[in-house]
Amino acid sequence: RNVVNSLKLPKVSIIIPARNEEKFIERCVKSFLDCDYPGELIEIIVVDGMSEDGTRDIVNEISIRDNRVLLIDNEKKITPVAMNLGVKASTGEYIFFSGAHSEMPSDYISKCVQHAIESGADNVGGVVKTVPRVKSSVGIAISKVLSSPLGVGGAKFRTGVCKPTEVDTVPFGCYKREVFDRIGYFNEQLVRNQDIEFNLRLKRAGGKIILFADIELTYYSRSTFKELWNNNFGNGFWVIAGSRYANIPFSLRHLAPLIFVLTLLIGIVFCVFFSIVCMLLWITLGVYLLLILYESFSRGESLSITLLMILAFPILHFSYGIGSLCAIIFSERAADS
Known part of the structure; x- marks a missing residue:
C-alpha cells in the first residue's frame, strides 16, 4: 500500500454531492470502493439533490450490495448544503469531497492520507486530468483549453x-475533520464557488493547503460550447455575487476575465474620442489573438481541434468576465432598491 505502514490508518469519509448524474455516479462511487485503502475504513455518502433521473436508484442498488455507501437527501438542491449535510453525517477523521462526474485512481485516498499526515496540511489535493464527457472534437478542444495556462490562468x-506546492485551493480536497470545528462549514448562500471561499477562509485562519504532483484525478468536462458558456458564466457571476454573503470570496486571479472584459468595453467607448485608445485596443486584441493562436496550435492534435480551441478560449474568458460584470450590475441594482 501507499500509506506509511507504521501509521495507524484513519477512517475516511467521501462526500459526493449529486443531482441527475445517472451517467457518471456509478463510475464515481466504484472508483472509491475499488481503491487500495482498507475497505473497513471507508464510508461513502452520496448527498442527492432530489434527482429526477436514475441517480437515486443506482446509488440505492450499490448501497444494498455494499453497506459502506449511504444516500441522504438534499431537499434544497444546492451544492454547499449537500457538502454540509455530508460533513455532519460523516464519521471519518479525514473528509474527502468529490464531484459526481469525477473518477479517482485506486491510490487516490491512500496518497492523500499519507501526504496529509506527513505534511500536517489541513487540506491536500491533486492535479486534475481533464477529459471530455463526450469524445467529440468540441469536447476534446474544451478539455484542452481547460488544461491550458492561458485558459485557466493560475489554477x-x-x-x-x-513538486508539493502550497496553493489557495485544490479540487474537491481531503480535509482534516477538525477544520470544520475550527472555521465552520461551507457558506450555504454561495450557489457556486463555495469551495474557493471556504479554502480562502481556511488560509486566512492560518491553515495550510498543499497540492501534490503525484495525486491525480479525472474530471469530465463540459463538451459543448453552450455548456462551457453557461458553466463559466455562473462561475464568474458568483465570484462577484458571493461578496454579498462572504468576506472577499475569491483570489485576485479570479478577477482577470472581468478586468479584460472591462478593458475592452472601456476601450470601445473611448475609442470614439481618442485615436490612441483605438490603437491600444487593437494592439490588445491582436496580442490576445496571437496568444490564442500560439496556444491552440501548440496543443491541438488536429486542424479541426485546433480551430475549435481558437473558439473555445474566448468563450471561456468572455463568459466568465461577462458573468462577473453582470454580478456587479445586479449587486448595484439590489443596493439601489
Whole structure:
C-alpha cells in the first residue's frame, strides 16, 4: 500500500454531492470502493439533490450490495448544503469531497492520507486530468483549453506542478475533520464557488493547503460550447455575487476575465474620442489573438481541434468576465432598491 505502514490508518469519509448524474455516479462511487485503502475504513455518502433521473436508484442498488455507501437527501438542491449535510453525517477523521462526474485512481485516498499526515496540511489535493464527457472534437478542444495556462490562468491544479506546492485551493480536497470545528462549514448562500471561499477562509485562519504532483484525478468536462458558456458564466457571476454573503470570496486571479472584459468595453467607448485608445485596443486584441493562436496550435492534435480551441478560449474568458460584470450590475441594482 501507499500509506506509511507504521501509521495507524484513519477512517475516511467521501462526500459526493449529486443531482441527475445517472451517467457518471456509478463510475464515481466504484472508483472509491475499488481503491487500495482498507475497505473497513471507508464510508461513502452520496448527498442527492432530489434527482429526477436514475441517480437515486443506482446509488440505492450499490448501497444494498455494499453497506459502506449511504444516500441522504438534499431537499434544497444546492451544492454547499449537500457538502454540509455530508460533513455532519460523516464519521471519518479525514473528509474527502468529490464531484459526481469525477473518477479517482485506486491510490487516490491512500496518497492523500499519507501526504496529509506527513505534511500536517489541513487540506491536500491533486492535479486534475481533464477529459471530455463526450469524445467529440468540441469536447476534446474544451478539455484542452481547460488544461491550458492561458485558459485557466493560475489554477495550478489544472495545469500541474512538479513538486508539493502550497496553493489557495485544490479540487474537491481531503480535509482534516477538525477544520470544520475550527472555521465552520461551507457558506450555504454561495450557489457556486463555495469551495474557493471556504479554502480562502481556511488560509486566512492560518491553515495550510498543499497540492501534490503525484495525486491525480479525472474530471469530465463540459463538451459543448453552450455548456462551457453557461458553466463559466455562473462561475464568474458568483465570484462577484458571493461578496454579498462572504468576506472577499475569491483570489485576485479570479478577477482577470472581468478586468479584460472591462478593458475592452472601456476601450470601445473611448475609442470614439481618442485615436490612441483605438490603437491600444487593437494592439490588445491582436496580442490576445496571437496568444490564442500560439496556444491552440501548440496543443491541438488536429486542424479541426485546433480551430475549435481558437473558439473555445474566448468563450471561456468572455463568459466568465461577462458573468462577473453582470454580478456587479445586479449587486448595484439590489443596493439601489
